[in-house]
Amino acid sequence: MVNNLLRFHVVKFRFSTNSGAFTLKYMIVDNHIPFFRANQWLELKSIRKTSTGREYAKKLATFLNWLDSHSISYENATNHHVRQFLHHLIFGAMLNEKLLTSQASVGSSTLQGYITVITGFYKWLDDISQTDMLWKSKHLCANKSFLYGQIYNYEYSHLVDGYAAILKPGRDYLKWYDEATKNALCKNFLTLRDEAVLRLTFEGFRIDEVSSITLNSYNATNRFVQPTRSKGRTNASNSNNPLRFVALPEETCAIINRYIQTERMTAEMESGRLSQYLFINLNSGKAQGNPLRYHNYLKILKRCAKRAGIDASKIRTHNGRSTKVMEFLEHQSLHPEDNITDEIIRASFGWRSFTSIDHYRDYNNQIIAKTVMEKLHKGDG
Numbered sequence: 001m002v003n004n005l006l007r008f009h010v011v012k013f014r015f016s017t018n019s020g021a022f023t024l025k026y027m028i029v030d031n032h033i034p035f036f037r038a039n040q041w042l043e044l045k046s047i048r049k050t051s052t053g054r055e056y057a058k059k060l061a062t063f064l065n066w067l068d069s070h071s072i073s074y075e076n077a078t079n080h081h082v083r084q085f086l087h088h089l090i091f092g093a094m095l096n097e098k099l100l101t102s103q104a105s106v107g108s109s110t111l112q113g114y115i116t117v118i119t120g121f122y123k124w125l126d127d128i129s130q131t132d133m134l135w136k137s138k139h140l141c142a143n144k145s146f147l148y149g150q151i152y153n154y155e156y157s158h159l160v161d162g163y164a165a166i167l168k169p170g171r172d173y174l175k176w177y178d179e180a181t182k183n184a185l186c187k188n189f190l191t192l193r194d195e196a197v198l199r200l201t202f203e204g205f206r207i208d209e210v211s212s213i214t215l216n217s218y219n220a221t222n223r224f225v226q227p228t229r230s231k232g233r234t235n236a237s238n239s240n241n242p243l244r245f246v247a248l249p250e251e252t253c254a255i256i257n258r259y260i261q262t263e264r265m266t267a268e269m270e271s272g273r274l275s276q277y278l279f280i281n282l283n284s285g286k287a288q289g290n291p292l293r294y295h296n297y298l299k300i301l302k303r304c305a306k307r308a309g310i311d312a313s314k315i316r317t318h319n320g321r322s323t324k325v326m327e328f329l330e331h332q333s334l335h336p337e338d339n340i341t342d343e344i345i346r347a348s349f350g351w352r353s354f355t356s357i358d359h360y361r362d363y364n365n366q367i368i369a370k371t372v373m374e375k376l377h378k379g380d381g
Contacts, residue, residue: 007031008064010057026054028061038064041124059117079154082118086159089114111159119152126152174314176362177202177323184308185301192259193279194300197292199252201320204349206230209243211292213278220257223248230350244350325349325360333371 009032013025025046028035038060046053066085067077089111126148177185182202189195200210205227212229219225226245248256256278267282268274273289281287281296294317302312328348332340342354349356 006065007068008035008061010054010061012054024050026050026057028057028064035064037125037128038121040128041121044124045120055113056117056120059114060121063114063118077151079150079156082151082154082156083159085118086111086114086156090159112157115156119154119156122148123152173316174310174319175322175360176326177319181308181310182323184310185304188304188307189300190304191263191282192255193263193282193292194297194304196252196256196259197279197297198301198320199255200225200248201317202324203246203248203252204321204324205246206321207294207297207317211277211279211294211297214276215260215278216276218256218278220253223250223253244347246348321349322360325357326362326365329357329361330365330367333368 007030009029010026011029013027015023015025025043027039027042038057042053042057042060045056063082063085064074066088067074067081070081070084072081174181185198186195189198197207197210200213201207209227209230212227213225214228217226217228224245225248227243230243260278263282264278264280267280267288270284271289273280275289275291277291279292281290281292298317301317302315305312305315325345328340328345331338332345342357345357346354351357
């Protein structure tokens with residue numbers, strides 16, 4: 001239920017497009033009037049995914065309402081106010097209550113999400129204020145720029161690190177699959193399509209990249225595949241596609257080929273839709289023949305995990321990519337003669353920076369630990 005006492009709310013708007021279709025956008029209203037400045041920024045954040053705009057809008061509205069409850073306008077807020085707000089998120093539920101536990105009600109990832117939204121919004125406001133200097137008071141705009149700058153330049157992460165012990169623990173996901181888990185999942189899918197999708201994530205693809213693969217970007221003869229989209233961004237332009245090529249194992253291609261010749265062909269014939277995308281909806285109905293979507297596949301994957309006797313709540317679509325990273329790192333440690341460098345790994349996964357590897361690294365990996373130990377004690381009798 002919406003709290004009408006709050007000044008700022010997130011509202012879903014429906015807009016018509018030039019083609020006659022409709023698109024949904026999430027915006028913030030200030031006392032039922034669209035909040036222009038915030039919505040300009042949210043529009044930019046919604047370009048890739050509408051759900052991103054929704055989550056950003058919810059967090060920004062929460063911050064704006066906290067400011068309003070303290071009679072502070074967003075234009076006059078400082079990093080001191082932001083720090084107070086973050087402390088409120090961590091300890092707010094404990095105020096005026098008998099302390100039964102020292103654990104906060106917000107997790108570190110949620111806290112970091114608020115920091116990202118707030119600092120991003122004020123960085124954008126600062127960029128806009130620099131443009132406004134062309135026709136507004138330089139003194140006024142310079143003052144705003146100072147206020148905005150001290151917000152987005154402040155290092156808030158120490159708050160997350162400092163209270164890590166009491167922050168609500170995050171969800172306990174599986175991050176890496178062992179061979180037994182990989183085999184169990186592959187054996188418990190109900191369609192070739194779903195197994196093929198999972199096997200492509202085992203080759204390091206994000207699920208968004210898998211769903212973007214077209215028939216033309218899959219080379220069954222040479223066993224190559226190339227996505228047309230990554231992280232929600234469409235990178236392919238006609239024949240010019242800068243995204244990485246990945247060579248596939250023979251077994252994965254065999255399953256993809258069988259899917260194309262059987263399940264996919266039947267779905268296209270029944271629906272009357274000819275899709276450019278490799279993976280499409282198979283079940284009869286209005287959606288048959290349309291591209292396979294992320295949320296649909298996540299449900300399928302979790303049901304498969306349940307059939308395989310695996311805790312479905314710990315399964316994510318990103319697990320396959322994480323597993324592939326560790327396979328590279330294990331091979332790098334076990335077989336240095338193959339010269340699998342960090343640069344090769346970076347290029348294979350489409351990262352811009354070497355530091356991205358660290359997010360996927362398993363620091364408790366026994367294979368790497370044993371290999372390092374054996375190398376260090378190679379000369380021991």
